[in-house]
Amino acid sequence: MSDVKKALMMFGKKLVEQIRKKDNPTVTLPVRSISNVKFNRKTGTLELGNSMANRQFFNTAHSKKFLQTIEVANVSKKLAEINKTTSLRDVFYQVKRTIPGTKINVVDEQTETDKAIEDLELITGFSREQLHINANKNGSIAGNVIIEDKGDAINWSKLGSGGWSIPSNVENITFKKVDAKYVLYMEKAAVWERLHEDRYWEKNNCIIVSSQGQTTRGIRRLLQRLAEEHKLPIYVLTDYDPWGFYIYSVIKYGSISLAHIAGKMAIPQVRFLGIRSSDIERYGLQKHFIKLNDKDISRIKQIAEYDWFKDNKPWQKEFKQMRKFKAKAEIQALSARGITFISEKYLPEKIKNKDWIE
């Protein structure tokens, strides 16, 4: 029996034991919110604190989540038995049904099973991928790199206009050849396409990576492996807004909701290239400002208060400046200076001048 299957069965048997003792079946989980997330200054990553919460079956506020947790555990156990992997979406559909005689669905939205799977990681100590569940592949990558994945050699420089899509699980790929001086990660797929069309990675001997919005675990882990195994500097390029700043924060320190796996994902040596307040002034991007809304403003205040930013002077300067501007801007604002401005001038200059913050 695999370790995963054993752990899942044990989880079930523990609950049966509680039921035998005529107890309210209870799953104890660490609290996964900012109140229970600590910043470890030594490792430079986020980690979970010691606050625990009980999820009880006989509590109308918990019953549904409790059932969802058991449901996903059972799906995962069945996958372990046949040694197959399935997607988050598949898990959602395997669990989704209406409880007979009621109007209640076991799950209504995929985010519920996604959360339950994260809980299961904490319960069993196995990662989502080890539990035989993968996220969709996401993002694109290009560069002078050859990898091997399930026996296939893949050359990241010869994949046409789309590049290689990064799978949820990158544990089993091996790097055959890595010819690059740095990795450039950008929040926007459209910017990646601009750079790819301009053969930026070839001209500058680097790797370019993008995601669509939030950075997936697969991308983060891939960046981490490139940083650790090949000692490549990682540069991050996001929109000039609080949400872009947080994307950088997640890649560098780990995310709050996934603090339990921050250690496996965080890349403390990541650098933030832009867009920064100084870029706004230097390149005259004020013309392309978008006014901050109330949500943006409260998010900046929140981020500025995070332990890992609180004493960081360059970052506090950024937050202050943005609040002074009362405005945000997109990476694409640079295109106003010409469509190849970003690939031919902005990025090479920034890297050459070491114009980044950490």
Added chain:
Amino acid sequence: MSFFLNYKMVKANELAKQQREISISEFFAKNRHLLGFDNPSKALLTTIKEAVDNALDACEEAKILPDIFVEIKQVKEERYVAIIEDNGPGIVRAQVPKIFGKLLYGSKFHRLRMSRGQQGIGISAAAMYGQLTTGKGVNITSKIGPNYAAHYFSLHIDTQKNDPVITVDKEVDWSLKDHGTRIELELEAKYQKGKRGVSEYLRQTALANPHSKISYKGPEEQLVTYPRVINELPKEAKEIKPHPYGVELGVLIKMLQSTKASSLSGCLQSDFSRVSAKVADEIITKAKLRAKSRPKTIARKEAESLYEAIQKVKIIAPPTNCLSPIGEEGIIKSLKKEFDAEFFAACTRPPSVYRGNPFIIEAGIAYGGSIEKDGLATIMRFANKVPLLYQAGGCAVTKGALDVAWRGYGLGQSKGALPQGPLVIFVHIASVWVPFTSESKEAVAHYPEIMKDIKLAIQECGRKLGIHIRNVVRAREQKQKAGLFEGYIRELSNTLSELSGNEKGEIEEGLKHFLEKKLPLINGEKI
């Protein structure tokens, strides 16, 4: 009704003499609408109303628990016979022709003359109407005691002289009853069913008079009986003299004319309530009149300053023993008899005063059960134990019910509407003078003091209803919660059995045990 002021009877005979000069048929024709005979369907209702009100009054005055039977028979199209029978004290033989065959005789006449909020002119008006529309007279059977013979009369009214003309006068056998009166009257009418018909009127009359038994048989209808639910007569209403604040100038002048007192001061003290020698003095001084003046010599102008002086002097509120409310117990028993509801509440407010007239507001509610769930609440209005079936929209009682914030009691309510749901609202105003908005006497006027008490009485009932609704809702929620857990238990047992490899039955049993035995303890509920 019996608890109305007797002061309205002052100098009855004198006034009646004056009335005799007028042609009765002319008077009737002119005042038909005021008397409630404006159309054939209302005429029938008014006839029944007059007879039933008389019967209830007579029974209460004689301290007899009323037992009333009403029947309506159709003779031909738009022609009906109304029969009203009671177990009252009966009427002495000599009085029968006068009461039924002489318009403007008896207490109701005075009330009308003085415009004092009574229901109509009296049974003789109904007899008059019957005679004018059918040419037939009224038949009366009356018996005053077990050892007396019953008398049967047939009589007409001489409309020129306003005198009864007896066509039949005989002794009959009526051994079924110890005492009582039976009236039989043919009239042109339309029989109306539903909300404003005779049957609804009697149903509501029974509600407001829980000490009465009322039976009714409509044309082509089954006999309906509203049983007596309280075997006790209502508290007797004492007669009081008018309070100075409640007397209008015209009435004041008439009272000065007809008083037995020889001085103005004496008149004020003896003919009004709450006027002491000191108060009388104060009034007279303020009016710049003389205490020793003979009341009959007070001129109109002086009366006016007397009237104004009264308003400026502080006089304590009138006594309230002149009122006879139904009582909370009576209202609840009545509602229980009539409605198969799940919740009842009632409230009798302490007496209050508007313009010198004491009044009491009572409210009751019936909720849930088999009361119509869809649509708005039903409101039933009563003035001095008489149902008000018309002009609900212009009535202070309706306004009061609309002004209550029913949402606070767990009921739905759109702006400016009655609450929604299975609710009946019962409101009774008892007063020596119920202020109506018009002569037809179907809607209570919006005096602030009356409005306030109507609202307070309804709110009191509403609060109790709110507690009930919350409890019911809570119980329903608890049941839903248990049902919810049952569903979850089935699902969890299946899945957990698969996950752990343990028996499903054992898991399900353990969970059910917790649901039934332990969860209620945790939630602090009674098992």
